[in-house]
Amino acid sequence: MDPKEQSRLVELARESRILILNMLTKAGSGHTGGSLSVVEILAYLYFHKMRLRPSEPSWPDRDRLVLSKGHAAPALYTMLAMRGFIPKDVLFRLRRVDGSLQGHPDMLRTPGVDASTGSLGQGLSIACGMALGLRLSSSDSKVYAILGDGEIQEGQIWEAAMSAAHYKLKNLVAFIDANQLQIDGRVQDVMNVEPIAAKWESFGWNVQEIDGHDFAQIDEAIAAAEARDGDKPNMIVARTTKGKGVSFIEGKVGFHGVTPNMDELRAAMKELGGSVLLEGKS
Amino acid sequence: MGLGEFCQDRKLVGLRDVYVETLIELAKDNADIVVLDADLSSSTRTGRFAKEYPDRFFNMGISEQDMIGTAAGLALVGKIPFASTFAIFEAGRAWEQIRLSLCLNRLPVKLVASHGGLTVGEDGPTHHCTEDIALMRVLPNMTVVLPMDANEMRGVIRKSLSLDGPLYVRGSRENLPVVNPPDMDFEFGKGRTLRQGNDIAIIACGLMVDFSLQASKMLETEGIGARVINMSTIKPLDKEIVIGAARETGLIMTVEEHSITGGLGSAVCETLCESSPVPVKRMGTMDRFAVSGSPCRLLDLYGLTPKAIAENARALYRDYRG
Numbered sequence: 001m002d003p004k005e006q007s008r009l010v011e012l013a014r015e016s017r018i019l020i021l022n023m024l025t026k027a028g029s030g031h032t033g034g035s036l037s038v039v040e041i042l043a044y045l046y047f048h049k050m051r052l053r054p055s056e057p058s059w060p061d062r063d064r065l066v067l068s069k070g071h072a073a074p075a076l077y078t079m080l081a082m083r084g085f086i087p088k089d090v091l092f093r094l095r096r097v098d099g100s101l102q103g104h105p106d107m108l109r110t111p112g113v114d115a116s117t118g119s120l121g122q123g124l125s126i127a128c129g130m131a132l133g134l135r136l137s138s139s140d141s142k143v144y145a146i147l148g149d150g151e152i153q154e155g156q157i158w159e160a161a162m163s164a165a166h167y168k169l170k171n172l173v174a175f176i177d178a179n180q181l182q183i184d185g186r187v188q189d190v191m192n193v194e195p196i197a198a199k200w201e202s203f204g205w206n207v208q209e210i211d212g213h214d215f216a217q218i219d220e221a222i223a224a225a226e227a228r229d230g231d232k233p234n235m236i237v238a239r240t241t242k243g244k245g246v247s248f249i250e251g252k253v254g255f256h257g258v259t260p261n262m263d264e265l266r267a268a269m270k271e272l273g274g275s276v277l278l279e280g281k282s
Numbered sequence: 283m284g285l286g287e288f289c290q291d292r293k294l295v296g297l298r299d300v301y302v303e304t305l306i307e308l309a310k311d312n313a314d315i316v317v318l319d320a321d322l323s324s325s326t327r328t329g330r331f332a333k334e335y336p337d338r339f340f341n342m343g344i345s346e347q348d349m350i351g352t353a354a355g356l357a358l359v360g361k362i363p364f365a366s367t368f369a370i371f372e373a374g375r376a377w378e379q380i381r382l383s384l385c386l387n388r389l390p391v392k393l394v395a396s397h398g399g400l401t402v403g404e405d406g407p408t409h410h411c412t413e414d415i416a417l418m419r420v421l422p423n424m425t426v427v428l429p430m431d432a433n434e435m436r437g438v439i440r441k442s443l444s445l446d447g448p449l450y451v452r453g454s455r456e457n458l459p460v461v462n463p464p465d466m467d468f469e470f471g472k473g474r475t476l477r478q479g480n481d482i483a484i485i486a487c488g489l490m491v492d493f494s495l496q497a498s499k500m501l502e503t504e505g506i507g508a509r510v511i512n513m514s515t516i517k518p519l520d521k522e523i524v525i526g527a528a529r530e531t532g533l534i535m536t537v538e539e540h541s542i543t544g545g546l547g548s549a550v551c552e553t554l555c556e557s558s559p560v561p562v563k564r565m566g567t568m569d570r571f572a573v574s575g576s577p578c579r580l581l582d583l584y585g586l587t588p589k590a591i592a593e594n595a596r597a598l599y600r601d602y603r604g
Contacts, residue, residue: 060359060360064358064359066355106386107387108386108387108388114358115354115355115358115383115387116382116383116386116387117382118382119378119382121347122347122351122379122382122383123351124351125347125348125350125351125352125354125355125379125383126351126352126354126355126358126383127355128348128351128352128355129351129352129353129354129355129356129357129358129359129363130355130356130358130359131355132340132352132355132356133316133355133356133358133359133360133361134359136316136337136338136361137359137360139359155347156345156347156348156351156379159342159343159345159347159348160348160351160352162343162345162348163342163343163345163348163352166343167340
């Protein structure tokens with residue numbers, strides 16, 4: 001990847017994290033850790049990879065994204081705002097009845113959201129249906145899905161893992177944001193999902209394992225997926241850090257569904273070189 | 283097997299057969315129609331569609347939740363998916379997928395379930411489905427329909443293409459007696475009075491409409507005028523026809539091949555309580571599981587026969603008018 005492009009994406013990721021933390025503190029509830037871990041994957045897709053028209057959110061020839069780990073909605077919303085699908089000030093009415101941004105993505109309320117998600121386990125099936133339908137229409141649009149590592153404990157994920165391979169959905173690229181933590185603790189303690197890569201390989205997917213915070217590695221993995229012959233669906237297991245970008249949030253189970261208070265937000269902004277955008281909680 | 287003893291010398295036609303015949307017809311002019319099944323395509327008859335249009339049929343294997351999600355994804359890219367399996371697996375196993383992936387997104391996916399009710403018969407309570415109306419009608423944006431015969435099923439499937447939002451249609455394993463004309467013009471949300479009467483009104487759905495018509499004829503010989511309403515659309519409920527029947531007859535009975543909890547009877551009571559309360563007798567499978575048996579014996583055992591409907595209507599009439 002061109003170093004200039006890479007530093008542009010790094011800067012966009014930083015901007016996204018500043019917005020995520022501000023909007024979550026303002027909202028007073030929401031999922032901090034899992035939003036911060038998925039920022040690079042989303043920034044890569046929204047600013048480098050996906051074919052989109054922010055002025056025409058339902059453009060039929062666009063690429064699709066299903067954020068199956070819907071609780072990372074704040075991260076998605078920052079991308080939609082930064083990319084021009086929604087105005088930025090909407091971000092600060094997250095989770096409020098006078099705002100349009102729901103706690104989890106809602107396609108009928110937020111332009112740019114391709115499918116409502118939030119109840120874990122459902123997004124991959126939806127992405128498979130999209131990939132199947134696009135192929136049937138001879139469209140060259142791509143479908144991306146982002147799953148959590150805790151999320152793959154859901155049985156429906158493995159039903160979809162089977163059907164994607166059975167129907168040879170090579171126009172589908174899925175990521176697992178493997179941040180190793182879920183609400184009740186470490187994934188390996190709550191319900192071990194490892195070896196993740198071997199599981200997906202055995203289900204008939206092309207699997208790559210990367211550092212999910214490294215744009216160059218994300219880029220190489222996508223390029224490799226596209227260059228491959230054959231007709232397998234693609235899985236990119238992205239090893240990530242929950243709460244990435246803020247030292248006292250990184251790797252903390254306690255920040256799964258908890259938002260920073262004002263003091264924590266100020267400290268986080270110091271680390272990220274950002275500023276507190278709105279004083280007070282509401 | 284079969285409903286012969288309750289429908290002597292009648293023409294019986296399978297709802298599932300007509301469903302798929304109609305789909306095959308519609309698919310000729312509509313390239314967006316696709317069909318999904320979960321390993322029951324011989325029972326639901328969608329296998330016939332698969333033969334005609336192999337590229338537009340997707341067998342998802344025994345995975346109903348993935349089938350619903352896949353149907354949602356297909357709808358999101360402009361396809362018109364019909365997804366079929368047995369009623370209990372469709373409405374029961376995949377309920378939360380239907381709630382989020384279909385109803386919250388208001389997607390025009392058509393769930394056409396076969397093998398609803400008690401008349402699944404010998405397979406027993408694991409495969410009977412007497413809870414689906416309750417499960418489906420509680421979901422916002424959902425339309426719930428139980429056609430009473432093959433001709434109504436044809437109308438439902440034809441009209442479904444112009445319906446906005448998700449649809450649940452419950453069919454039956456058994457071939458059902460044909461009452462409606464072949465060119466019946468079905469309309470969502472409209473009940474139909476099939477037999478007049480001003481002493482009592484019987485509101486029914488599915489097979490129970492025909493049985494109620496038979497009961498009404500028995501009651502007529504005793505001088506009791508029992509109106510019969512085909513309430514094939516349970517959601518949205520035709521409140522006008524329910525309230526009209528209550529005002530004109532003063533006595534309501536509901537009959538369904540479903541639990542009396544949460545189904546047609548409950549929907550009718552909810553409407554009447556708020557506007558024109560009158561005595562209501564609900565007939566259904568009561569709050570219990572059934573057992574294995576032939577359809578006719580089960581209908582006997584659970585009191586869902588023309589004779590039992592007439593007896594209940596007579597008792598209700600005598601309690602209040604006798």
